[in-house]
Amino acid sequence: MTPEIKQLQQQLARTPQDPALHYELGRGYLALKQAELAQLSFSKALQLAPGHPQILMQLGNAASQLGDEALAADFFKQSLQQDPQQADVHFNLANSLRKLGLNREAIHHYQQALTINPADADTCNNLGNAYRETGQLDLAVAAYAQALKLNPDLLHAKVHWIHQKQHMADWQGLDLAVDEVRTALKQQLQAQIPPFAFLAMPGTTDAEQLQCASLWAQQHYGHIQPLASPATRLPGQKIRLAYISSDFRKHPLAYLVTDVIAAHDRDQFEVSLYSQAKDDSSIEREAFIAAADHWIEIASLNDAEVAAHMRAANIDCLIDLTGFTQNSRSGVAAYRPARCHINWLGYPGSMGKVNEQSLFDFILVDETLQQGHFSERTVALPCYQPNNAQRPQAEAGTRAQHGLPEQGFVFCSFNQSFKITAEVFACWMRILQQVPESVLWLQACNPWATSNLKQTAQVAKVDPDRLIFAPRTSAHLHIARQEHADLMLDTTPYNAHTTASDALWQGIPLLAVKGDTFPARVSASLLNHIGLDECIYEDWAQVEKQAVALANDPVALTALKAKVEKQAKVLFDPLTFRRQLEQIYRQLLE
Numbered sequence: 054m055t056p057e058i059k060q061l062q063q064q065l066a067r068t069p070q071d072p073a074l075h076y077e078l079g080r081g082y083l084a085l086k087q088a089e090l091a092q093l094s095f096s097k098a099l100q101l102a103p104g105h106p107q108i109l110m111q112l113g114n115a116a117s118q119l120g121d122e123a124l125a126a127d128f129f130k131q132s133l134q135q136d137p138q139q140a141d142v143h144f145n146l147a148n149s150l151r152k153l154g155l156n157r158e159a160i161h162h163y164q165q166a167l168t169i170n171p172a173d174a175d176t177c178n179n180l181g182n183a184y185r186e187t188g189q190l191d192l193a194v195a196a197y198a199q200a201l202k203l204n205p206d207l208l209h210a211k212v213h214w215i216h217q218k219q220h221m222a223d224w225q226g227l228d229l230a231v232d233e234v235r236t237a238l239k240q241q242l243q244a245q246i247p248p249f250a251f252l253a254m255p256g257t258t259d260a261e262q263l264q265c266a267s268l269w270a271q272q273h274y275g276h277i278q279p280l281a282s283p284a285t286r287l288p289g290q291k292i293r294l295a296y297i298s299s300d301f302r303k304h305p306l307a308y309l310v311t312d313v314i315a316a317h318d319r320d321q322f323e324v325s326l327y328s329q330a331k332d333d334s335s336i337e338r339e340a341f342i343a344a345a346d347h348w349i350e351i352a353s354l355n356d357a358e359v360a361a362h363m364r365a366a367n368i369d370c371l372i373d374l375t376g377f378t379q380n381s382r383s384g385v386a387a388y389r390p391a392r393c394h395i396n397w398l399g400y401p402g403s404m405g406k407v408n409e410q411s412l413f414d415f416i417l418v419d420e421t422l423q424q425g426h427f428s429e430r431t432v433a434l435p436c437y438q439p440n441n442a443q444r445p446q447a448e449a450g451t452r453a454q455h456g457l458p459e460q461g462f463v464f465c466s467f468n469q470s471f472k473i474t475a476e477v478f479a480c481w482m483r484i485l486q487q488v489p490e491s492v493l494w495l496q497a498c499n500p501w502a503t504s505n506l507k508q509t510a511q512v513a514k515v516d517p518d519r520l521i522f523a524p525r526t527s528a529h530l531h532i533a534r535q536e537h538a539d540l541m542l543d544t545t546p547y548n549a550h551t552t553a554s555d556a557l558w559q560g561i562p563l564l565a566v567k568g569d570t571f572p573a574r575v576s577a578s579l580l581n582h583i584g585l586d587e588c589i590y591e592d593w594a595q596v597e598k599q600a601v602a603l604a605n606d607p608v609a610l611t612a613l614k615a616k617v618e619k620q621a622k623v624l625f626d627p628l629t630f631r632r633q634l635e636q637i638y639r640q641l642l643e
Contacts, residue, residue: 055081055085058081061077061078072102075094075095075098075101076108079091079095083114085276086276088115089115092116092119104135107132109131110129110141113125113128113145113146113149116128117149117152120354120355121353122149122150122153126146126149130146140173144179147161147166147179157187160184160187164180167180172203174200174210178196178207178209178213181195181214181217190217191501193213201214208244209245209246211233212234212250213250214230215227220470220502221505223501231256234246235256235261238265243272244268245272248262248402252401252570252572256546257546259425262402263428266402267406268405271406274384275408277387279388283391286642292322292369294372295363296310296327297375298327298329299329299378299379302333302341303335304337306399308528308554309398310374310398313631314326314344315340316627317635318635323347324345325346325349326341326344326345327382328348329352330380331352349362356382356387360385360390361390369392370638370641371385373394374398376404383412387407387412395415395641396412398417398438416430416431416432417637418431419433419434419437419578421578422575432641434633434634434637436582438554438578439627440554442626444532444555444558445527445529447529448533449534449536455537458490460490462490464541464604465493466541466549467495467555468544468549472548473502477544477593480542480593481493482513484600485510486515488605493542494537495522496523497523503522506520535556538559540562540603541556542564542596543565545565546568548568549563549575553575554625557579558624558625560614560618562603562610562613563579563585565588566589566595576589577589583623585616
């Protein structure tokens with residue numbers, strides 16, 4: 054209890070009908086992130102001053118801190134009914150609407166807030182977030198730029214600006230901006246740098262990525278008081294596993310881990326899936342539900358409630374499959390609800406420390422990936438990435454149906470556009486220059502990336518029409534059409550992950566540079582596991598040389614493809630992977 058709160062309580066003992074005192078007490082509790090106590094104080098204040106717009110706003114803030122964004126939005130709307138000229142309430146309402154997935158409505162309220170207070174940099178930043186989430190990347194970048202114009206020190210706006218420019222393949226000004234973010238990481242203890250975006254920034258080191266994760270984890274989870282240690286596990290009980298993810302839906306995760314989860318030995322393991330994902334009515338979601346003994350929807354629960362549910366369920370191992378990616382629920386681990394807490398698969402790196410303790414006890418890696426900086430204890434699998442036994446099947450169609458020439462060599466890289474750096478693309482252009490009639494087959498991620506990559510090819514004296522952009526389609530059609538590619542070229546510092554497995558499933562060789570960070574070593578991890586060390590290189594000059602050589606040597610390429618087709622099968626063996634994984638779970642609990 055702070056001296057201020059103690060003083061307010063003493064005053065309320067003398068004048069309990071003063072709404073201003075209840076209001077200030079609620080604000081004090083809210084500052085301490087004691088949202089339930091804040092809610093009680095604000096509710097009492099509202100009883101004494103019905104309809105007061107500021108009290109209604111604070112009730113919204115308390116509900117938001119408790120994770121009930123629908124209730125928060127309702128309070129904010131009530132506050133605006135009383136006084137529509139509150140910029141801060143429009144801002145808070147927009148934030149809640151964004152969390153509820155109502156981005157277009159959120160955009161309206163951010164714009165209303167800026168009409169009232171056009172100089173608010175945070176509102177510009179969050180407006181950029183809402184534009185980003187509706188696919189309006191150009192408007193998002195402009196909003197971030199305006200936020201930085203209003204407040205050059207708004208670091209998270211700079212990070213968002215960088216990441217969305219990467220998505221647009223617009224590399225102008227990025228090197229300087231990345232250097233500024235790295236400097237801020239070293240110098241500012243309160244720097245807000247989203248860890249996932251930081252992973253993809255060229256030049257960031259393994260140690261910096263760990264530092265970034267720890268800073269973020271501390272900012273978001275440092276206030277959480279862990280639960281008391283769980284009771285000692287009784288021998289002979291089934292091991293209770295809790296997988297938590299925002300991606301138990303139509304998502305690349307489905308093609309990696311569904312079969313492993315379904316195959317767990319039910320005589321020894323009991324499996325719960327804690328799902329943050331919206332119901333997309335997909336067969337992938339249904340397969341996850343079928344793979345679980347217990348399916349728990351957590352979108353309406355806050356982290357404390359999810360942790361309490363896990364503790365009541367006597368969970369042994371909490372396995373987070375999302376990490377610091379979109380709709381993260383990693384705050385659950387900060388409550389320490391299980392006997393061991395594992396970071397695996399969803400986030401390619403360490404999740405960092407909170408209050409000098411690792412947020413997760415362990416991270417599952419392999420020999421290629423464990424050479425780095427981790428707050429967790431590393432546990433090595435033969436290969437860290439699982440895969441289902443089958444990929445979705447479809448007819449590949451003809452080259453012409455995919456916009457490819459009937460003749461000529463087809464290089465491909467179906468990674469998301471944010472992974473393509475200026476250095477990587479320059480290497481690809483040099484390869485095309487040396488292999489006449491070849492084309493580069495890319496994912497059509499967004500119209501800005503398509504336009505910018507074509508313009509950059511033109512500057513490099515490569516006909517832009519030699520870049521073929523594959524439209525988004527269903528997973529089974531996307532995987533099938535890759536049959537028409539001859540060779541996949543990877544990206545760095547953020548490699549292909551599921552995309553690499555997709556190519557190897559189709560027998561497409563993959564050339565990769567082995568980098569110094571976790572996301573820059575994933576392709577090397579897969580290639581090492583299937584005995585294709587000859588496809589791993591130290592730099593892009595070596596990749597360029599080998600890509601050109603293979604394009605001009607059909608016999609060597611055929612032999613390499615045959616080797617891929619023969620040896621890649623080891624990646625798609627979920628039963629063996631399941632046995633290896635279960636042995637690790639047993640060892641960690643022992």
